[in-house]
Amino acid sequence: MASEEKTREILKAIQDAVVGYDEETCERLCSSVLEEGIDPHRAVVEGLTGGMERVGELYNSQEYFVPELLLCADALNAGLNVLKPHLKIEDAARKGKLLIGVVEGDIHDIGKNLVRIMFEAAGWDVYDLGNNVKIERFVEEQKKANTDIVALSALMTTSMLAMPKIIGALKAQNPGVKVLVGGAPLSQEIAQRYGADAYAPDAVAAVKRAADLIG
Ligand code: B12
Known part of the structure; x- marks a missing residue:
């Protein structure tokens, strides 16, 4: 040591x-x-x-x-x-299915990749849609994979404006789905305003917040 x-x-x-x-x-x-x-x-x-x-x-x-x-x-x-x-995380927290992507108009994916890796390490099933993902794609893929959570990443004050629309479309299709948001311009307050179920400031906190959401 x-x-x-x-x-x-x-x-x-x-x-x-x-x-x-x-x-x-x-x-x-x-x-x-x-x-x-x-x-x-x-x-x-x-x-x-x-x-x-x-x-x-x-x-x-x-x-x-x-x-x-x-x-x-x-x-x-x-x-x-x-x-x-x-990076295996050995804990008793429940593991679920996660769909993750960077919103349309945004190609910053380093943070999203870190978040994905932490979820994989924690034993979740992760479906990664990549970056610059259109609203319809989030909705279609959530339905297909029937994930517990959709995680949205945005790194720009301009691209994050797509989030409330994506959240609205996801909830209209499946009111039970939980949405977790993150990325440098986001905050707890903005997440709430956008109708997200949770916000996390970093990749490690993201896994904890997600486990709470489905716990
Ligand atoms: C690296 C970088 C790039 C790289 C991206 C490479 C890649 N593959 O991602 C490149 C060079 C391609 C790039 C391009 C551009 N960029 Co840039 N880029 C950055 C920079 C320097 C760092 C971002 C980063 O990777 N940070 C490190 C990671 C680890 O942190 P993170 O992403 O924040 O992620 C952590 C948390 O936020 C959180 N998190 C992230 N996602 C999620 C999701 C969930 C669900 C949760 C819970 C948590 C979470 O967890 C992560 C890990 O702990 C930032 C400046 C900055 N200080 O942030 C600018 C920045 C984001 N870029 C900016 C801009 C303007 C651009 C360009 C438009 C520049 C240009 N003129 O071409 C382009 C195009 C962008 C587009 N259309 O998407 C601006 C955005 C301004 C704005 N409007 O808000 C910034 C803020 C720089 C600035 N000060 O002007 N960029």
């Missing part, structure tokens, strides 16, 4: 590898997370996601542009591939 100091050092180095779009180092550090007995969830949240948050700040301050963002996302995904098989 690594000491807390060593753990923090490795997590910070993972962040730096994402920010520095260094795929190889990111992969190697994520392997060392496993070797050192560090919690892989912590490596995803504090290391990989923490790194992407720093990338977001660099984009906002115009130090990074779209090409850098894509390279950083590659480094994040390389590390995630190493950690993914080790």
Whole structure:
């Protein structure tokens, strides 16, 4: 077991590898997370996601542009591939079926992918519709797969405006279906206003909120 100091050092180095779009180092550090007995969830949240948050700040301050963002996302995904098989969550919480997608007009899927991975790790059946998903597709696929929950992701203040329409259409078809929403511009207050059943700020909280919804 690594000491807390060593753990923090490795997590910070993972962040730096994402920010520095260094795929190889990111992969190697994520392997060392496993070797050192560090919690892989912590490596995803504090290391990989923490790194992407720093990338977001660099984009906002115009130090990074779209090409850098894509390279950083590659480094994040390389590390995630190493950690993914080790993200099993052993708990008694009920597991259900989840349909997930990024709303129409929005191609940001890094956060959605993290949410999907956490649900898969927790033993849920997950149907991933990808990004830029039309309202009708959410409705059709929910009916087909008969999922307990539909999870909607949006990263833009413009694209999130589709959410109340999707929620309305889903509930009109199947009043029992629960809708969970998330993504950087969302909040508890907006989720409520949109008619969602729940909001979660991150991928780990998403699984807990979903388990509560069907519990
Ligand atoms: C990476 C990035 C990109 C990448 C996306 C790569 C990919 N495959 O996803 C690329 C380069 C392609 C891109 C493109 C664009 N982007 Co961009 N992008 C970002 C950036 C820097 C980071 C987003 C990210 O991945 N964060 C890391 C992940 C892990 O965090 P997250 O997505 O928030 O997810 C977490 C939580 O929110 C939550 N969560 C997410 N989804 C869900 C769903 C559920 C159900 C739940 C419960 C929780 C949940 O859990 C996740 C994990 O903990 C943000 C800036 C920022 N600071 O957020 C801008 C940002 C989102 N982009 C922005 C813009 C404007 C664009 C472009 C229009 C730019 C352009 N001019 O071309 C385009 C096109 C977008 C389109 N049509 O979709 C703006 C949006 C502004 C707005 N209107 O709100 C932002 C905010 C930047 C800015 N400050 O201007 N972008």
